[in-house]
Amino acid sequence: MKSSPQAFEGLRQRGLKVRQPSRTIATTDHSIPTTSRSLPILDPIAATQVEKLESNCREFGIPCFGFHSEDQGIVHVMGPELGLTQPGMTVVCGDSHTATHGAFGALAFGIGTSQVEHVLATQCLLQQPSQSFEVRVDGVLKPGVTAKDIILALISRIGIGGGTGCVLEYRGSAISALSMEERMTICNMSIEGGARAGLIAPDDTTYEYIHGRRYAPQGADWDAAVARWRALPTDEGATYDKSILIDADALEPMITYGTNPGMGISISQPVPTPDSGKDAIERDSIRKALDYMALEGGKPLLGHPVNVVFIGSCTNSRISDLRQAAAVLNGRKVSPSVRTMVVPGSQEVKRQAEAEGLHEIFRAAGAEWREAGCSMCIAMNGDQLTPGQYCVSTSNRNFEGRQGKGGRTFLASPLTAAATAIQGTVADVRSIL
Amino acid sequence: MNPFTLLTSRVVPLPIDNIDTDQIIPARFLKTISKEGLDRNLFCDWRYHEDGSEQPDFILNKPEAKGAQILLAGDNFGCGSSREHAPWALTQFGFRAILSSSFADIFRGNALKNSLLPVVIPEDVKQELFALRENDANLSITIDLETQTLSLPDGRKVEFPVDPFAKYCLLNGVDELGYLLKHEREIAAWEARQPWALNTLGA
Numbered sequence: 195m196k197s198s199p200q201a202f203e204g205l206r207q208r209g210l211k212v213r214q215p216s217r218t219i220a221t222t223d224h225s226i227p228t229t230s231r232s233l234p235i236l237d238p239i240a241a242t243q244v245e246k247l248e249s250n251c252r253e254f255g256i257p258c259f260g261f262h263s264e265d266q267g268i269v270h271v272m273g274p275e276l277g278l279t280q281p282g283m284t285v286v287c288g289d290s291h292t293a294t295h296g297a298f299g300a301l302a303f304g305i306g307t308s309q310v311e312h313v314l315a316t317q318c319l320l321q322q323p324s325q326s327f328e329v330r331v332d333g334v335l336k337p338g339v340t341a342k343d344i345i346l347a348l349i350s351r352i353g354i355g356g357g358t359g360c361v362l363e364y365r366g367s368a369i370s371a372l373s374m375e376e377r378m379t380i381c382n383m384s385i386e387g388g389a390r391a392g393l394i395a396p397d398d399t400t401y402e403y404i405h406g407r408r409y410a411p412q413g414a415d416w417d418a419a420v421a422r423w424r425a426l427p428t429d430e431g432a433t434y435d436k437s438i439l440i441d442a443d444a445l446e447p448m449i450t451y452g453t454n455p456g457m458g459i460s461i462s463q464p465v466p467t468p469d470s471g472k473d474a475i476e477r478d479s480i481r482k483a484l485d486y487m488a489l490e491g492g493k494p495l496l497g498h499p500v501n502v503v504f505i506g507s508c509t510n511s512r513i514s515d516l517r518q519a520a521a522v523l524n525g526r527k528v529s530p531s532v533r534t535m536v537v538p539g540s541q542e543v544k545r546q547a548e549a550e551g552l553h554e555i556f557r558a559a560g561a562e563w564r565e566a567g568c569s570m571c572i573a574m575n576g577d578q579l580t581p582g583q584y585c586v587s588t589s590n591r592n593f594e595g596r597q598g599k600g601g602r603t604f605l606a607s608p609l610t611a612a613a614t615a616i617q618g619t620v621a622d623v624r625s626i627l
Numbered sequence: 628m629n630p631f632t633l634l635t636s637r638v639v640p641l642p643i644d645n646i647d648t649d650q651i652i653p654a655r656f657l658k659t660i661s662k663e664g665l666d667r668n669l670f671c672d673w674r675y676h677e678d679g680s681e682q683p684d685f686i687l688n689k690p691e692a693k694g695a696q697i698l699l700a701g702d703n704f705g706c707g708s709s710r711e712h713a714p715w716a717l718t719q720f721g722f723r724a725i726l727s728s729s730f731a732d733i734f735r736g737n738a739l740k741n742s743l744l745p746v747v748i749p750e751d752v753k754q755e756l757f758a759l760r761e762n763d764a765n766l767s768i769t770i771d772l773e774t775q776t777l778s779l780p781d782g783r784k785v786e787f788p789v790d791p792f793a794k795y796c797l798l799n800g801v802d803e804l805g806y807l808l809k810h811e812r813e814i815a816a817w818e819a820r821q822p823w824a825l826n827t828l829g830a
Binding site for chain 1: 642643644645647649650653654655657658659660661662672677701702703706707708709710711714729731732733736737740741790792802803804806807808810811814818823824825826827828
């Protein structure tokens, strides 16, 4: 929604309609508050943007899961939840984390406002062919190590430009063993490695997830769809333009120390020193990042005090993420020095969590239980860090100021975030499992 | 879209790798429902002090940056968010071209749709340009889209790649949507072959 008003305005100026309203959906996620939905949106600019989306959708006939909809949520959480994301589709949205939907074997990527306008008007986009990049993850994850750690490890190895021009295909035994929600966490951050998209071949796990959801094919259509989808996976023996192998057995919980998602380390490693950079520019980048983060190279991150823990975002706000965080927080208290926010990815995730009593666990531990939205991942809605604060965040970007001007972000998994909330400092969840 | 042909301008250097779109235009400015007025918040958090006054050391606040139309930046420029507000803010400030050794895919696509030319140059040329600019604040170069060449001050020419279709659009000031709309028949024929396509309206 953050880039749509200008696209609708473009259609109006040219006198164009939305070509396929029935293949288009809208929701409100970036700018909306995560306080009670019975309150009005206090920020007048955000309120205008939300109203504009809803009125544009009415005018152009697009289904909108808006501010008061019980299906509202972060588009990359609520879309799959409603069965809207299916294998073989092309899925685009004015948001770079659209890569999430690749977990279903859909070609899914983020686009700018001009291209949103192109799709609304024509259902078409002009594209350059992409290169293929195999990310093979074999082995078995150790306790305390999650899908988030796989993707942070990958980006730390290929760098944030390593996937430029490529579509990543995640495969291997460790990927096949993942649930759909875990696969979404991985594909979500493909863009953080610079890739255009990330894909995982559909399999029985995929079909079981989609089956019976509101917009999934039904009856005979379902059988025909599954038959079509089974033809999608990459052929045996196919070759890729690039490949990388990751050993799942060797992975540890990951955390970022710097100001881009490629600046990641295993949680037990020390923060790199600028001298470890391969050239003058990289040494400068590390120095600049450590300055911004007020960290010293060579020292461990473990034990570093934090002010805020944010559990949410399109990367890690699904029910399985909240269950993991709740399992760590159950019967424990968050440190009095840490503000802990738990923000479900959708109204459906919120209902499910409340049905399971997870909200009671979060509240009893001293964490805030909020309404669905992007919240402190992008800090457009008032949920933000103050200058100098440190946050362990389950989101996807640690760029300067991303979570609020002057804020300092450590990206990690929900398990690491929950353990950190309890300890009040960056923690290794394996020590309390 | 404004046509892009020949551009001669002074160069603004930003020798930082991985400049992300959150730095180009922070997310808090994306709540706007218009495309206008973004130039004053270009590189906002690097450009201004906490109290809103200008940070005099930042390159965009220096006199030699005024009126410059070419930005010379580090590797992987424009990574991160898909916000088209990034090229809008850059063009409203006055930039018409960005030189770097590489660009993030979404940013590159967005830039081309706004008559902002992303020029990919070899790493050694980039380093040389940074060094030349270091010694001469008035360093000026010429970009010729027609011949896809960059002219350095000593007369050397450096070729750069551009997608032929994007080049056609830039040179003629036309946008892709007009081209797509001309293919209505093919689009309709393809859609008719997809009976299983999603139908959220349930009609």
